[in-house]
Amino acid sequence: MRRIANLIAGKWTAPQDGKYFDDHNPATGEKIAEIPSSTAADIKTAVAGAQMAQPEWGALPVEERAVWLDSIASALEARSDEIAELESRDTGKPVALARAVDAARSALNFRFFAELVRELPDELYKMKDALNVVVRKPVGVAGLITPWNLPLYLLSWKVAPAILMGNCVVCKPSRLTPLTANLLAEVVTEAGLPPGVVNIVHGSGSKCGQALVEHPAVGAISFTGGTSTGRSVAAGAAPLFKKLSLELGGKNATIVCGDADLEKTIPGAARAAFMNQGQVCLCGSRLLVERSIWDEFVPRFVAYVKAMSIGDPASCDLGALVSQEHRKKVESYVVLAQEEGGTVLCGGERPTLEPPFDSGAFLEPAVIEGLAPDSRSATEEIFGPVVTLHPFENDDEALAIANNTEYGLAGSVWTRDLERGRRIAEGIDTGMVWVNCWLHRDLRVPFGGIKNSGVGREGGRYSLEFFSEPTNICLMEA
Ligand code: TXE
Numbered sequence: 001m002r003r004i005a006n007l008i009a010g011k012w013t014a015p016q017d018g019k020y021f022d023d024h025n026p027a028t029g030e031k032i033a034e035i036p037s038s039t040a041a042d043i044k045t046a047v048a049g050a051q052m053a054q055p056e057w058g059a060l061p062v063e064e065r066a067v068w069l070d071s072i073a074s075a076l077e078a079r080s081d082e083i084a085e086l087e088s089r090d091t092g093k094p095v096a097l098a099r100a101v102d103a104a105r106s107a108l109n110f111r112f113f114a115e116l117v118r119e120l121p122d123e124l125y126k127m128k129d130a131l132n133v134v135v136r137k138p139v140g141v142a143g144l145i146t147p148w149n150l151p152l153y154l155l156s157w158k159v160a161p162a163i164l165m166g167n168c169v170v171c172k173p174s175r176l177t178p179l180t181a182n183l184l185a186e187v188v189t190e191a192g193l194p195p196g197v198v199n200i201v202h203g204s205g206s207k208c209g210q211a212l213v214e215h216p217a218v219g220a221i222s223f224t225g226g227t228s229t230g231r232s233v234a235a236g237a238a239p240l241f242k243k244l245s246l247e248l249g250g251k252n253a254t255i256v257c258g259d260a261d262l263e264k265t266i267p268g269a270a271r272a273a274f275m276n277q278g279q280v281c282l283c284g285s286r287l288l289v290e291r292s293i294w295d296e297f298v299p300r301f302v303a304y305v306k307a308m309s310i311g312d313p314a315s316c317d318l319g320a321l322v323s324q325e326h327r328k329k330v331e332s333y334v335v336l337a338q339e340e341g342g343t344v345l346c347g348g349e350r351p352t353l354e355p356p357f358d359s360g361a362f363l364e365p366a367v368i369e370g371l372a373p374d375s376r377s378a379t380e381e382i383f384g385p386v387v388t389l390h391p392f393e394n395d396d397e398a399l400a401i402a403n404n405t406e407y408g409l410a411g412s413v414w415t416r417d418l419e420r421g422r423r424i425a426e427g428i429d430t431g432m433v434w435v436n437c438w439l440h441r442d443l444r445v446p447f448g449g450i451k452n453s454g455v456g457r458e459g460g461r462y463s464l465e466f467f468s469e470p471t472n473i474c475l476m477e478a
Contacts, residue, residue: 003034004178006042006202007185009049010195015203016041021175026092027313027320029359035178038203040211043170046199047215050141050168053196058138058166065164066114068193073110075187076156080107083152083180088313090177091148092320092361093276095313101276102153106180109156112443113164116460123470130476136468138166139219139243143212145172145205145233147225148322149279149383152180158222159184161463163197170199170218172209174225176322178202205229213237220467223247224281227381227407227452234455245456245466247281247448249381250409253402254284254438255392255424257415258292264436265414266297266304272412272438273387274308274365277321278330281453282410282432282439284387286378288398291391298369298389302345305365311353320360321384327361330384334366337377337388342368347385373401381407395420399427409449412438431457 003020005012015036023033036042057065076083083106084099091098123134144158155171162169173181181200188198201208205225213221213236220243223233227248237244254269272284289297313319321327327350334348348366352358365385371378378388392398402411412434413421425433431449434440444460458466 004182007200008046025089027360028356035202038201038208043211046170046201049196054168069110069114071191073107076107086179090179094319106152106156110160113160133473135471141218142167142169142220143218145223148174148176151177162467165467168197246454248454250281251405251407252410253286255398255413256289258290259416260414278385288390294391320362324361333382337368340375342371379405403429406452408451409453
């Protein structure tokens with residue numbers, strides 16, 4: 001059991017009011033750490049630390065900052081197993097998933113942005129009698145607020161481009177999953193990153209997150225989390241004209257056409273539905289299946305889901321949900337779905353597990369059919385291991401169902417006819433669509449959603465643009 005501290009201006013710092021939260025392992029219920037219950041006063045100190053460091057950091061050539069990103073990436077790679085174990089302990093997710101996704105991507109995020117900036121062409125616009133040169137300057141201090149589902153993966157996705165572009169950052173991780181943010185704090189400290197470039201303040205969203213959003217010296221906020229919280233973040237940032245990037249919830253459709261290769265599609269649709277226990281904003285939580293293959297697809301899909309192991313995160317396909325409270329929220333949707341006329345084909349119950357996992361927040365993956373596409377459980381984000389099945393007769397009907405939600409983040413289409421797949425993909429009102437795959441990521445592409453899934457895009461040069469202010473200089477011979 002560890003008591004961790006904030007990292008402010010290069011110093012390990014206790015919360016000013018001396019209060020701490022307990023951090024638990026959701027798979028066993030055991031207390032694993034104490035984290036600062038910081039307040040606005042701690043945020044204020046951290047922002048001051050960032051402001052102090054920013055002029056010198058921002059004045060470095062971007063190539064020098066890219067070298068810092070490479071050294072952070074190397075340090076994260078060296079601690080990959082530790083990251084996987086910590087992330088699994090903090091979130092309840094399978095260790096194998098934490099290694100393959102969270103740990104690998106956290107290091108890659110730093111490596112990728114260091115490489116990207118080296119390949120970026122200068123931004124020049126020639127006129128017949130003048131030359132326009134676009135210079136990108138840092139915003140200054142950026143506030144990075146991250147959720148509990150992919151803690152270091154999403155924190156590194158924001159920190160890397162933000163500091164690369166010359167900003168100093170104040171990070172506010174989720175109080176539910178602080179440990180790998182603390183590991184990043186150790187890494188940047190041990191790497192000798194100048195004090196104040198990366199500051200990490202632990203605490204609640206209402207006390208710390210909100211203070212960061214409203215701090216007048218924070219010029220940009222990058223937020224990933226729930227739509228309702230995103231609304232209050234936007235309300236806090238708007239009057240101060242801050243740059244704002246919101247990556248929020250999703251209720252994504254997986255569309256399976258009659259000609260899909262089921263050998264590939266069934267595992268693909270199950271992975272899209274249940275990766276990280278369904279706690280990924282990109283998850284395919286609605287499964288739309290063409291009527292012509294419904295009778296073949298459904299029993300095979302249910303059998304596949306039933307065969308997924310659940311329990312000890314060290315060895316199972318599915319681990320625990322992030323908390324008992326979140327499990328209760330997900331269970332309430334399984335009940336609601338049945339009240340709305342759904343039939344649970346499998347899952348939705350608490351598995352019987354041996355100690356110490358008998359007190360973990362586990363929930364068997366649920367497959368539910370018979371719901372009207374506009375029912376609450378088929379349109380609201382559940383963010384857990386629950387997928388609803390919906391038949392469709394033709395592509396127009398599939399699109400009508402897919403688009404009938406307040407969200408617009410992601411989706412996938414499975415068909416042997418790539419032209420048909422692309423046509424359907426273009427018809428879905430969303431930010432990202434995969435065809436015959438899911439979560440197949442090229443980090444250069446725009447990442448983000450529309451409607452209640454957020455505002456703006458990050459990823460590749462979109463991140464570099466978000467975390468900088470362009471100045472255009474038009475040069476004409478005297
Ligand atoms: O998100 P929150 P949570 C969805 C999912 C989940 C719901 C709640 O539906 O059930 O969001 O999850 C900080 N001002 N997603 O509780 O509350 C908070 O401390 C500033 C989708 O994690 O949005 C945390 O660090 N900050 C999402 C971060 O915001 C505030 C992934 C996210 O917390 C704040 C996770 C405030 N007023 C959840 N209130 C995705 N898109 O992947 C809280 N925070």
